[in-house]
Each structure stands twice: as C-alpha cells, then as structure tokens.
Amino acid sequence: MVREPDIHICEVAARDGLQNLDVFVPTEAKCALIDAIAAAGVREIDAGSFVPPKVVPQFADVDVVMAHALSHQDKRIGALVPNFKGAERAIAAGVNSIYFVISASETHNRANVRRTVDEQVEAFRAVRAAIDARPAAERPQLMGAISTSFGCSLEGDISEAAVCNLARRFAEAGADEIGLADTVGYATPTLVRQIVSAVRCEVGPDVTLRLHLHDTLGAGLANAVAGLEAGIRRFDAAVSGLGGCPFAPGARGNIVTEDLVFMLERMGLSTGIDLDRLMQTREILARHIAAKHLTGHLHEAGIPKVLRRAA
Amino acid sequence: MVREPDIHICEVAARDGLQNLDVFVPTEAKCALIDAIAAAGVREIDAGSFVPPKVVPQFADVDVVMAHALSHQDKRIGALVPNFKGAERAIAAGVNSIYFVISASETHNRANVRRTVDEQVEAFRAVRAAIDARPAAERPQLMGAISTSFGCSLEGDISEAAVCNLARRFAEAGADEIGLADTVGYATPTLVRQIVSAVRCEVGPDVTLRLHLHDTLGAGLANAVAGLEAGIRRFDAAVSGLGGCPFAPGARGNIVTEDLVFMLERMGLSTGIDLDRLMQTREILARHIAAKHLTGHLHEAGIPKVLRRAA
Numbered sequence: 252m253v254r255e256p257d258i259h260i261c262e263v264a265a266r267d268g269l270q271n272l273d274v275f276v277p278t279e280a281k282c283a284l285i286d287a288i289a290a291a292g293v294r295e296i297d298a299g300s301f302v303p304p305k306v307v308p309q310f311a312d313v314d315v316v317m318a319h320a321l322s323h324q325d326k327r328i329g330a331l332v333p334n335f336k337g338a339e340r341a342i343a344a345g346v347n348s349i350y351f352v353i354s355a356s357e358t359h360n361r362a363n364v365r366r367t368v369d370e371q372v373e374a375f376r377a378v379r380a381a382i383d384a385r386p387a388a389e390r391p392q393l394m395g396a397i398s399t400s401f402g403c404s405l406e407g408d409i410s411e412a413a414v415c416n417l418a419r420r421f422a423e424a425g426a427d428e429i430g431l432a433d434t435v436g437y438a439t440p441t442l443v444r445q446i447v448s449a450v451r452c453e454v455g456p457d458v459t460l461r462l463h464l465h466d467t468l469g470a471g472l473a474n475a476v477a478g479l480e481a482g483i484r485r486f487d488a489a490v491s492g493l494g495g496c497p498f499a500p501g502a503r504g505n506i507v508t509e510d511l512v513f514m515l516e517r518m519g520l521s522t523g524i525d526l527d528r529l530m531q532t533r534e535i536l537a538r539h540i541a542a543k544h545l546t547g548h549l550h551e552a553g554i555p556k557v558l559r560r561a562a
Numbered sequence: 563m564v565r566e567p568d569i570h571i572c573e574v575a576a577r578d579g580l581q582n583l584d585v586f587v588p589t590e591a592k593c594a595l596i597d598a599i600a601a602a603g604v605r606e607i608d609a610g611s612f613v614p615p616k617v618v619p620q621f622a623d624v625d626v627v628m629a630h631a632l633s634h635q636d637k638r639i640g641a642l643v644p645n646f647k648g649a650e651r652a653i654a655a656g657v658n659s660i661y662f663v664i665s666a667s668e669t670h671n672r673a674n675v676r677r678t679v680d681e682q683v684e685a686f687r688a689v690r691a692a693i694d695a696r697p698a699a700e701r702p703q704l705m706g707a708i709s710t711s712f713g714c715s716l717e718g719d720i721s722e723a724a725v726c727n728l729a730r731r732f733a734e735a736g737a738d739e740i741g742l743a744d745t746v747g748y749a750t751p752t753l754v755r756q757i758v759s760a761v762r763c764e765v766g767p768d769v770t771l772r773l774h775l776h777d778t779l780g781a782g783l784a785n786a787v788a789g790l791e792a793g794i795r796r797f798d799a800a801v802s803g804l805g806g807c808p809f810a811p812g813a814r815g816n817i818v819t820e821d822l823v824f825m826l827e828r829m830g831l832s833t834g835i836d837l838d839r840l841m842q843t844r845e846i847l848a849r850h851i852a853a854k855h856l857t858g859h860l861h862e863a864g865i866p867k868v869l870r871r872a873a
Contacts, residue, residue: 437869440829469858469860472784476788501864511780513779514751558713
C-alpha cells in the first residue's frame, strides 16, 4: 500500500498559472505540462477554468485539455468555475473537483465574476444541487474558494468577519472543502494563522481547509509554514511560480511548487513528488512563456546535491 | 524618548552584499549607500570587512568607507574580520562592533579563513584580550559569528553539536553576542527552530543571539519567522537581496531588507525603518551593480498602497 504523503499539493500552473498570460499556450503544450506534472507524482492537478473564452481566451481549449487531463485516472483533476454555467460544463466534462470561487471582497467579486457575493452564494447552492442530482459515482468534489481572504488590491485589508461569514455560508451550502486564497499575495504569517484559526472555529473540525498562496511580497513560503502550523495540509502551488489574477491588479505568481516541495521535504514532510521530474516542467514552459514570468529559487540555485534526501 | 523598535535589523548590503561581486563599487557609492541606509532609520550598519585586498579586492577602501560610516554617530557601525590582524585594524578604525567569523564546517572554515576551527577560536580569544586591554569607552562590541550554522555547500548537513560546541566556545571566550549564519541558505524553518533552541540552551539566556539568513532556496523569510518564533529579535538583511560568500559555492543573496521590513511591520512588529526611504537605495545600487544581482519582491510589485500602515 502506498502511504499518503504528509502534505497534499495541488498543482495550479495549468490554470491559475496561465490565466494571466498575454500569450496563448498551445493545447499540446498545456497537455504536455499536465503530463509532466502527473509524472512527477502530483496527485491533484488544476487543469483549467470553464470560463467564457471572451473573458479569458487562454481557456478556449479547456474541453480538450480537460479530457486529456482526465486520462490520468489516478489523479484528482480539477477545474475552476466562476458561475453555474461553468459548473455545468465542468460536470459534463467529468472533472473530479470543482473549485467555485467567491471573493471576500465585494469589489473584487464584482470585478472577477460580475456578480454580488449574495448572487454568487446563490449560484453555489445551485451548483451543489446540480451535483447532488447526479448518481453518486459521478459527483465531483465541490470546493468553495474564498478569493482575497488575506487582503485585496482594490479594497485593502479584508476583515476576518467577511472571510468567516463566507466560509460559513460555503459550509452551510454543502462545500466539501473550503479554500482560503491569498489572491493578490498580501498575507503575512500572523494573518494566515489568524484567518485559518478563525475559519476553523467558524466551520468546525470536519471541513477540509486548503491554502492558496501568491508570492507577491516575498512572504509566500513563510505564509505556507504559518498555514502548516495552523493545521493546513493542502496547498495550491504552481511550477515556476506562474500565476496571477486578470481581475486583481498587482497580483503576482503563486508560490513556487519546486521551492515548496524542497522546503517541506527538507523539513521532514513527505509530498509524494519527485523534485527532479517536477523541475523538468520548466523546459515545457520556457518554450512558450517569456522568461520574466518563470521564477523559482531552486531553478536559479540548482538542487543542492549535498542535501538530497534519500528517495 | 524614542521607543526601541521590536525588531533590530542590521543592514549588511555594504559588506556581505558587496563581497561577492565581480565589479568594484566606487568608494563614493559605498558611502552614499551607507548614508541612504542610515537615513532610512536603520540602527546598525555593517560597513565592510577588514580583509587583505588581495583576498577580497572590494574592501581595498575599507578604511575610508569605515571612517565615513562612523561619521553617523547615532548608528552602530560594524565590520567583519576573519582574523586577529583584521580585528586590530577594526579596533584602530574605531568601529562599534566587530563580527569575528568562524565556520561550524571545518571545510568551509579552511576555505574561508585558511585556518582550522581550533586556530580560529584561539584568534578570537586574542581579539577579546586586545579589546579588553582598551579603555572601557573605546571597546567595540564583539560578536562571534558562526558560518554554515544550517548547512554547508561543501560538507552538506552540519550537526547541531558542531554549532552548539562553537557557540559554547564563543560564549566561554567572552562573545558579547553570537550570530547564527545561514551562509549558503540551506536552512528550513524546522532547522532554524531546532538550532536556535539548542544554542539558546547551550549558552544560556544572557547571550544575545542574531540570525543571518540567505535566501538561496526561497525559504528566507520563512526562516526569519521561525527565528522570530524561537525568540530571535536581531536579524541581518541586505537591501535588494545582495550578498553571497566568495568561499561558499552556491551561496546566494541575503534576505531582502525591504521585504523583511514590510512583512514584519504588517505583522505588527516595528523596525524603526522608513520603507520608502529604504527603497531609494535601489537607485544607488543600480548605477553600479548588474540588474541580475538586484532582487526583492517589493521592488518588483511596488509597495501596496492600500495596505500602508500609519507612520
């Protein structure tokens, strides 16, 4: 029996990582990226967004990419959706996880999905009902993702109450999991501890929590460690630190999966991910994406061979 | 009365930050950098190394730079020294602090200062005696700095015992302060907590400890937060993330002062540093140092105005 890793990492480069780029990454390259991520041992892969191509042209090919991703039957393949229609498409595509996004910032929520938070919570309830109407074997997991949980580049600081209220509404509406997203990268370790603990109290011990961090201001991995200390075991991250939100000015890339994996493994926490293989995703990305978008300390410094952990 | 800041930051860009560069930064630029750092409110400035110019040509002008730095009479001006001769020069120059460096890695110690650890501890004792022979008002503070406290690119992992032994020898020989240096940037938050706690037990509660971190693998600020949690209140950092060790292959820049200050202040911890002014050091550096050496998330993303703390 394969032991579950201590830390569960969801690789979001093929979704969050691509959504803010000004170049269209060819369908084959997206599929090759997903294959490389899968080959590295990542268990959950966010493979695209079901959004109108007019809004985010990068995902015009999401149906093809998603079908390819789902050929990795041992992986949990997820999609972000901004509304009921996107969820319908995701369900029809047969995804394993749907990430339904609502922002704790009313202003960002309107910019991001063109609806009020209340309207968006209604849509989430409808998605829950649509999933529950399916045969049990065909129901994807439903995550409620709370954007701007740690600050918003439009509104500034976001209150703990706003995040907790939304978490409670997600939980009451039947979210299988709740994601706390630092959409613009304004979190600090103190704030992560505060918000994670408050949300945990609000929703109780049975709801799985996940942390989605961007590294806008340099504290990305510090925030991940703070989340770890607050009990989080699921993290989103993107290879080469890709990422950003088209509707959140100032947002930078996600925390770098390679750097996160190296740090966690050196801390004695298993991730189930083969770092050498994960590093190979860089080649695929470098063929299509400008160097300025590709970050990562480990790529710069190389994997320190003297410190390699036994496999 | 001016309140002491919660966190004491020593700016090392003018020493550690320059020692690994392949260009000579003109004396006036070094002095301008130190002036800008002082104007930003930094209370301790590492202004150079008293090393033979043949070994590190960057510090051929250290006497002139140090005299200029010492004109900031309200600051603590320090110098790194690798041996007794360097310490004699530093004492003669009238520095406020001497950082005497010994490596926990025997291999790195030989590469760095061309002596065994035992010989280096003897030299430290001689420096202590030389300082104590001065009139009380003219005695600089003496810090024992332990290089490669969290790993070595030549030896790999460094044992807790090696770091603790050296810390004890420093304390017994009369160090006013002990610095734990992640010379090559191999620390993790777990390791920082472990080593800081072990050294604290070894030397007792009365010796001030300081953390010197490099951000080789992306965990720099995470390591700083771990240090904070383990009781550390003094940190070295370099503006624009400059730094590296000429005799430690693979070492990258120090943690970025701007990013550290922003994170700490947003965590509610005062540093006494004016971030806008600190950011202005970038202009001085950019005139003389290649862009690839200048890092920092805050410089890339800008200071998020929506989050500014009241002054």
